[in-house]
Amino acid sequence: MSRDDSDQGASTRRNYLAGTSAVLAGGLLAGCLTDAEGGDATSEADGTSGQSTTDATARSDAESYTVSMEPVGTVEFDAPPERWIAYDGGYADMAVALGQADGLAGIGGIDRYYSGVYDELDGVGVDRDVLEAHPEVRTKEEFYGIDADVHLYDPQMLVNWFDWDAADVEEVRENVAPFLGNVIFRRSDDWHDYRYYTLYQAFERVATLFQERERFEAFADLHDEFVADVQSRLPAPSERPDVFLTFEGTDEPETFSPYRLRDDGTSKKQWQDLGVGDALDGTDIENLSTTNRGELDYENLLEIDPEVILVRGHERKTAAEFRDVVLAYMQDHPVGSELTAVQNGRVYRGGYLYQGPIHNLFLTERGAKQMYPDEFGDVTGDDRLFDRDRVASIVRGEF
Known part of the structure; x- marks a missing residue:
């Protein structure tokens, strides 16, 4: 039409x-x-x-x-x-x-x-x-x-x-x-x-x-075009990290509400496009929902021990602020500090719950850096994976 x-x-x-x-x-x-x-x-x-x-x-x-x-x-x-x-x-x-x-x-x-x-x-x-x-x-x-x-x-x-x-x-x-x-x-x-x-x-x-x-x-x-270009640069599936996605909005997290990455909702689109693994695969842990409000503590996380932890609820923070506050707390935690993701500094902001097409471009770019920094650059860096001017021109109707 x-x-x-x-x-x-x-x-x-x-x-x-x-x-x-x-x-x-x-x-x-x-x-x-x-x-x-x-x-x-x-x-x-x-x-x-x-x-x-x-x-x-x-x-x-x-x-x-x-x-x-x-x-x-x-x-x-x-x-x-x-x-x-x-x-x-x-x-x-x-x-x-x-x-x-x-x-x-x-x-x-x-x-x-x-x-x-x-x-x-x-x-x-x-x-x-x-x-x-x-x-x-x-x-x-x-x-x-x-x-x-x-x-x-x-x-x-x-x-x-x-x-x-x-x-x-x-x-x-x-x-x-x-x-x-x-x-x-x-x-x-x-x-x-x-x-x-x-x-x-x-x-x-x-x-x-x-x-x-x-x-x-x-x-x-x-x-x-953007997603195809990013996916062409991804490492082999066996080299991609297993990720634990969670909500925990406090600066000093003690418990974590779990998400399943295999659920096809739009808030996980970037993670599926980036081909990451779900650290909860093979477990009976259910997805966060209206009726399921279950949480995991650090001992539960140690049993899973994900390579990467993505924490939602901190999108008003910059990447550096998140590291200085949330990751720093987890690194000082007597149990949390034993997690592989924490020891390797691979705890990041988890992205927006509600994302539209503009949001998704930014979140996919950020996620690519979080998951594959050797290929796409550090998440705190200035590397750009999509053309901001092209996006702005579409919104303005100049195309």
């Missing part, structure tokens, strides 16, 4: 016409959300990200078009939305990548939207004042108050994490604007019994929403 360039200067409010959802009507399970970075997001190998999918459809005329995505089904729009909110940084990053930053009206969790990467991209950024004015959009009152044209939220997440019910979702959909989104960062929640999407499959549907097919295809081409 082609982008309708005639819509780009329109100033009328972008309202949706109709939407359907079979999932919202029933099967909504109760659940809860804790402050922990709940659940691992599997990283799919998106080698064919540029291919068109069958259920992201749109008409290129000036009347209306549809977007299809589980769990909401098919939603019809009369024109691309001007004002939008996203629950997580991954979907916000998708919209920014498509040149829609000016329409940002709020975020579901500002603490996990890492917009600092845009500082390296000329002409790319978001309005921090808007984010700080609406940093945790999670209640019906906030949806009404913002009055956006679309909500990039999985409504099942609102039900299972924030005690909404189907009637609340339908009320906001009818009276404010439709929902469009899917919790894709992990695949370990029992309540998520509908289709998942890879990062670029979800990105393609957001591109359909905003009628930005050309930008999407430009990003997909850049992504595929």
Whole structure:
């Protein structure tokens, strides 16, 4: 489908016409959300990200078009939305990548939207004042108050994490604007019994929403070329490290919430693209999820003794700050200091829980340096593996 360039200067409010959802009507399970970075997001190998999918459809005329995505089904729009909110940084990053930053009206969790990467991209950024004015959009009152044209939220997440019910979702959909989104960062929640999407499959549907097919295809081409180049330089599988990915947000970690790298959520995409091994393979340790909040201590880790430890929850720190604080504590710990990864200084930040296409480029570059410094350079170095100017030009529409 082609982008309708005639819509780009329109100033009328972008309202949706109709939407359907079979999932919202029933099967909504109760659940809860804790402050922990709940659940691992599997990283799919998106080698064919540029291919068109069958259920992201749109008409290129000036009347209306549809977007299809589980769990909401098919939603019809009369024109691309001007004002939008996203629950997580991954979907916000998708919209920014498509040149829609000016329409940002709020975020579901500002603490996990890492917009600092845009500082390296000329002409790319978001309005921090808007984010700080609406940093945790999670209640019906906030949806009404913002009055956006679309909500990039999985409504099942609102039900299972924030005690909404189907009637609340339908009320906001009818009276404010439709929902469009899917919790894709992990695949370990029992309540998520509908289709998942890879990062670029979800990105393609957001591109359909905003009628930005050309930008999407430009990003997909850049992504595929970048990943192919990195993978061509990887060592043989037998020479790649076994990695333990965990969440532990404290500066003095004592216990660790485990992630399984074989889970195909998007928060693990870079690790799968980089071909690392899962240190938990062969164990019965379960993936972090809404219902599984199990933790491991240092004695448990010694039984696994991973070559590399990746710790989530420290993305506001630089690589040097993380080493000086978290790694230094583990090196002084009477048991933690016995771990091979700690002794070799191979404990790193674990990456964002929610990542979009721009985030993913930066995280894959960083991960390549963390895993294979002899090939790609030290993680604290200035070596660049992808072209920042090319990324910025796509966002600006100069391609």
